[in-house]
Amino acid sequence: MLEELQRVVEVLAHRLGRAVAVDDVDFRLLAYSAHLGEGDEMRARVILTREAPPEALAWLRRQRLGRATGPVRLPADDGLGLLARVVVPVVYQGVRFGYLWLFDEEGSLTDEQLELASAAAADAGAVCFRERVLSDLRMAREGELVRDLLSDDEQVRSMAAARLVEGGLFAPRGDVAVLVARPSPGDRAAVDEDDRIALQAALNTVATRLGDRGSLRLVRPDHAVLVIPSVMLRRTPELPELLRTTSLERLGRTAKWRDVHVATGSPARRLDDAATSYTQALDALRVAEVIPSFAPLVSHENLGIYALLAGRPSALGDQTVHPAVRQLLAADPELFTTAELYLDKAGDARATATELGLHRASVYHRVRRIEDVTGLDLSDGQHRLILHLGIKVSRLLGLV
Template sequence: MSDELQRVVDSLAGRLGRSVAVDDTSFRLLAYSAQVGAIDDMRARVILTREAPPEGLAWLRRFRLGQASGPVHLPSDAELGLLPRVAIPVRHQGVQFGYLWLIDTDGSLAADDLTAATTAADEAGEVLFRERVIDELRDARVGELVRDLLSPDAATQQMAADGLIEGGFSASRGGVVAIVVQPLPVAGQEVDEGDRLALSAALHSIRNTLPPRECLILVRPHHVVLILPQSTYERFPRVAHDLRTAAEARLGVSDRWRAVVSGVGRKTQRLAEAKMSYGQALAAIRVADVVPAFRPVASHDALGIYGLLASQPADQLHALDVLPAIDALQSPDPALLVTAELFLDRAGDARLVAEQLDLHRTSVYHRLRRIEQLTGFDLSDGEQRLVLHLGIKVARLLGRV
């Protein structure tokens, strides 16, 4: 809470001789005074958790407080343990910022008290308006610096990192981890402006759960980016899952997406190297796009050989000589490709392949001979096995199998 908003709350509490609280429009607590007089379960829970419980939110929404033009008297509710209270809209220049709350157990609030409370609500609105303007200017400046941090030019990256540190926008020059969340559209669909707003809302909601100055955010045309110090990522290991879940919830259930995926890059040594982790997070999403086993959260650390292949230019991968051999495996019997990949994944252990495919070992050997005939690769030769194995992984990465 800001010092100015706290001053407004404390001044009104002292004048009225009762406790005062201010929430935002989502009924999350922004400021509160020392407790004077009666307090109910709702007020106690809000102070402890900083937000109203679900049953309290449902009760509050019945009163359509967002449409109120002045003080609204809310009755008690014995079932929810609520005392009578008054809600006063907090606005400035027509913008709604939240509500000022007073508990009024015995109906003793006089007209003069409500006038003073309304004046205080107006003051609170002016404070919150100024803070929003400052925040928007700050976010715009930080956004420019984060875009430069992720630029392809090393000198621009270093200048952006210095600007973020010197401007007090980032708390650490040390290693960072980049997290990217992106919806994967079905054919013929794309991420539109409404989707970007939903992704931005999810990104801001997760940022608000993290320590201030310990994360950087950026909204891009098709995805959102969260950059955290390595130490913060270790303290909040589920943040990539939480951001993906929040994005999926904001985007809503839709047949426009094949999936909503989170990619996590590797730790860098310095803030100025964030572009490297960002690129790895994007690569992890590209792999998860064609290899669903890596969804919903794909960490570059866990990609194995796919991590190396995803860093190569696509035109070079398409030009590999081994790809026709992979194509030859698919045409007569798709089971041959499955058998070949499993055999190579399991380091040539035919017994294990037979168990996993529920086949007799003789059938596996028969398939392996057929694979050799179709591809021209000798599976008893370690180097040829390696080339074929890489070829299958490349074909998967390119969406050819």
């Protein structure tokens, strides 16, 4: 698309003898011509960063260009370093794809030149429309194959992996990892079609940064899936946070969505093993949803004992919580917190006291009370294991 769009821009620039640029609907630069003797500070900044700076975006939104149906003359703004411009909507089949820009000092563009600009904008719209159709077809094909890649059927996964590579949709670079993003509801909200479109847009934004054949994307009923080479995650560790913030921006931070949780599965050696990393990411999400300290970014590799527990949800139930844990909760929630921290710190009373802001003697006193309530001896390794596992299971089941 960019080559065709660049050709449209350069032909118009040559015919009018002035600089031309095309942005998308979010005012991100798609194509631009040579300088041709005209320019201002803002043009230089946009070419350098490929997008308009925040102050320019605010100014553009005040112009209400989304309502424009033909060329619009915009005045100069010395404060922003803007010369006067003409902007022409890039529209095709009733769909707005962006804007075509021309410098227009002293209103020098004639009606004939504006007609040429409008025709070029229509050509640019046709290019964008064709690209969108092709992109939708590619995404539909990719989505079907990624669904198969995450299947429970080993043969289906293997065939999908081969087709993704052979079809040029993914370039294998060693092991792969799966990221899963799921909106965290404010009040039992359900993910609707608009939310899924927003998640798809977030995936597309992140995928653009990863480059051609650098990722695979899929939106499921309540979450988004991103499959990437693990090397990208090692080189760009901020990717989970980028996926989270981009998803929040697309969804809109409202009372409906409190946050977006992003989980990362452990690396899988081959593309057709990506389903394992995907399952691990879902397990990590489950943990983050009931244990807030893991949210909003959680990695399966950092779950500790929760990785084992979350991977066997069918084996967990209220009856698996040891009676000692129930007795502790019933007696005093403060004792439960102390017991968990004390066991997390491997029985280190000093570290526990520091974390709780207590004197060590107070911790020892609480440990004795914990032993009295539970009937367990915390100097016994077997008893410590029983209580520690019981506490973690109760957390995972949301009983605390």
